[in-house]
Amino acid sequence: MSADLLQFLVAGVTVGACYGLVGVGFSIIYNASQVINFAQGEFVMIAGLGTTSLLAAGMPYAVAIALGVLITVLVGVALEALAIAPARQSSVVTLIIITVGASIFLRGAAELVWGRNFRSLPPFSGAEPIALGGAVIQPQSLWVLGGTAISVVLLSLFFAATRSGKAMLATACNPNVALLLGIDTRAVLRLSFAIAALLGGIAGVLIAPISLTYTDVGVMLGLKGFCAAILGGLGNPFGAVVGGLIVGVTEALTAGYLSSAYKDAVAFVMILVVLIVMPRGLFGAKAGERV
Amino acid sequence: MWSPPTSAREAAIAEPLLNVAELSSGYGPVRALWDVSVRIEEGELVTLVGGNGAGKTTLLRTLSGLLPASAGTIRFAGEDITRLPAHLRARRGIVQVPEGRQVLAPMTVEDNLRLGGYARPQGEIGAALAEMYALFNDLRLRRRDIAGHLSGGQQQMLAIARGLMARPRVLLLDEPSMGLSPILVDEVFATVERLRASGTTIFLVEQNAYRALSIADRGYVLEAGRIILEGPAASLMVNDRVKEAYLGL
Numbered sequence: 434m435s436a437d438l439l440q441f442l443v444a445g446v447t448v449g450a451c452y453g454l455v456g457v458g459f460s461i462i463y464n465a466s467q468v469i470n471f472a473q474g475e476f477v478m479i480a481g482l483g484t485t486s487l488l489a490a491g492m493p494y495a496v497a498i499a500l501g502v503l504i505t506v507l508v509g510v511a512l513e514a515l516a517i518a519p520a521r522q523s524s525v526v527t528l529i530i531i532t533v534g535a536s537i538f539l540r541g542a543a544e545l546v547w548g549r550n551f552r553s554l555p556p557f558s559g560a561e562p563i564a565l566g567g568a569v570i571q572p573q574s575l576w577v578l579g580g581t582a583i584s585v586v587l588l589s590l591f592f593a594a595t596r597s598g599k600a601m602l603a604t605a606c607n608p609n610v611a612l613l614l615g616i617d618t619r620a621v622l623r624l625s626f627a628i629a630a631l632l633g634g635i636a637g638v639l640i641a642p643i644s645l646t647y648t649d650v651g652v653m654l655g656l657k658g659f660c661a662a663i664l665g666g667l668g669n670p671f672g673a674v675v676g677g678l679i680v681g682v683t684e685a686l687t688a689g690y691l692s693s694a695y696k697d698a699v700a701f702v703m704i705l706v707v708l709i710v711m712p713r714g715l716f717g718a719k720a721g722e723r724v
Numbered sequence: 725m726w727s728p729p730t731s732a733r734e735a736a737i738a739e740p741l742l743n744v745a746e747l748s749s750g751y752g753p754v755r756a757l758w759d760v761s762v763r764i765e766e767g768e769l770v771t772l773v774g775g776n777g778a779g780k781t782t783l784l785r786t787l788s789g790l791l792p793a794s795a796g797t798i799r800f801a802g803e804d805i806t807r808l809p810a811h812l813r814a815r816r817g818i819v820q821v822p823e824g825r826q827v828l829a830p831m832t833v834e835d836n837l838r839l840g841g842y843a844r845p846q847g848e849i850g851a852a853l854a855e856m857y858a859l860f861n862d863l864r865l866r867r868r869d870i871a872g873h874l875s876g877g878q879q880q881m882l883a884i885a886r887g888l889m890a891r892p893r894v895l896l897l898d899e900p901s902m903g904l905s906p907i908l909v910d911e912v913f914a915t916v917e918r919l920r921a922s923g924t925t926i927f928l929v930e931q932n933a934y935r936a937l938s939i940a941d942r943g944y945v946l947e948a949g950r951i952i953l954e955g956p957a958a959s960l961m962v963n964d965r966v967k968e969a970y971l972g973l
Contacts, residue, residue, distance in 0.1 A: 596842070596846065599831075599835060599838065599839055599842075600839070600842065602828075602831065603828055603831070603839050603842075606828045606829065606830060606831065607826060607828060609790055609822070609826075610822060610826050610828065611811075612788075612789070612790060612809075612810040612811050612814065613788055613790070613810065613814055613819070613820050613822060614811075614814060614839050614840060614842045614843070614886075614890070615811050615812075615814035615815045615842050615843030615890065616811055616839075616842055617809075617811045618811070
């Protein structure tokens with residue numbers, strides 16, 4: 434394998450893992466409510482910028498990261514409580530438009546707090562690149578991959594082994610039956626926003642040392658995460674991770690071998706092809722399985 | 725040991741377990757139920773018969789809270805639950821087994837059953853599961869299978885067992901025999917009789933009026949959203965109007 438190719442793959446997998454985490458958030462909220470939360474990318478932005486401020490305020494790095502992610506979760510819960518819950522009788526399309534509005538609001542609010550400057554976080558551990566078969570890997574890339582892997586494993590344990598996880602699955606499968614079983618589906622929606630914000634926040638702090646962070650960073654990351662969720666099959670959280678890796682790698686290869694001008698177009702061309710050729714994505718539920 | 729009943733207990737005994745008074749309901753501006761009154765005593769098997777579109781499922785959905793009541797009251801165990809959210813009614817013991825089975829198709833049989841016991845203390849789930857497997861041997865044999873892969877009859881049994889996992893104080897069964905072969909229909913009615921014999925209070929909604937009335941204590945006849953007849957099941961079976969409209973006699 435050529436060193437170039439390896440380098441592109443490393444870059445693609447790293448950024449793809451973040452798309453994947455964002456995409457999982459889309460899928461989880463979609464499962465609980467059929468809503469596409471277009472404020473998903475803003476979770477990434479808030480965690481990144483929040484952590485830069487906490488770090489600047491003199492907190493130890495690990496504490497700043499934890500608090501940055503925690504603030505993001507609180508924003509996610511507040512978004513559900515203040516913008517989605519009051520309108521829950523409305524149609525899904527209305528709720529989706531509300532999330533678009535929330536996304537614009539959050540970016541505006543962030544600009545008031547942090548201005549329009551680019552900021553960066555230091556790498557979690559050292560900046561000394563690791564050589565691997567002619568390519569170099571930033572240590573932060575390993576943090577991104579490790580953090581994503583741990584998040585995905587914990588999430589699958591949550592779904593497989595906890596009562597709340599099963600309640601979320603039941604709600605995704607059939608919300609009316611979930612109510613008849615005594616499941617508080619509104620609490621499930623609240624929890625889904627918290628988890629989506631948590632995953633977006635984790636992606637935000639993992640990627641900030643590599644890609645810089647600024648108030649509009651969530652726009653592209655959010656859309657790429659959406660592509661990842663669609664490609665993996667909307668409603669299948671683990672499909673979104675695979676979708677994210679595919680989007681990330683394809684993007685990196687396009688930027689490397691064609692031109693970086695096409696980089697952002699790749700994801701959207703992929704989404705069009707997926708929607709036309711296999712609208713349920715790679716791992717989407719078969720039509721018959723939804724009751 | 726004998727202890728004198730308290731006055732609250734006496735009041736609860738005086739009132740039926742489920743007491744529905746002049747209930748109206750519908751879908752948005754479209755009204756589907758008018759002034760429906762139904763009462764179910766503890767331990768009774770009461771049936772609601774009526775044709776397609778009479779409002780049977782609408783009544784059950786209003787009782788379980790999936791549809792809001794537009795007028796009237798629902799009292800359960802001495803408490804007004806007309807405005808209580810659906811999941812809290814389920815937790816109080818009003819358990820609906822929905823029309824068309826509606827098992828959680830992508831999940832396993834055992835996960836379906838465990839979720840049936842969602843509202844119960846988790847320590848009781850193991851014993852409840854064993855009880856269901858003793859009652860429904862087919863489900864025990866297929867407990868690791870995906871619920872969507874079961875036959876229609878097995879899915880109906882799973883839906884009923886999932887309802888029983890919640891330890892219902894009243895079980896609302898919506899057309900449990902619908903879409904099943906005659907042999908499986910027999911099995912479903914045998915199951916309902918067995919549950920009743922074990923003391924479960926049951927509200928059975930059926931299009932199969934003859935079968936339902938032959939096992940019930942009392943019955944109601946719903947037509948175009950109104951209760952038009954009620955009485956002991958045996959007397960409804962010999963009622964001319966019922967015979968003509970529902971028993972094909």
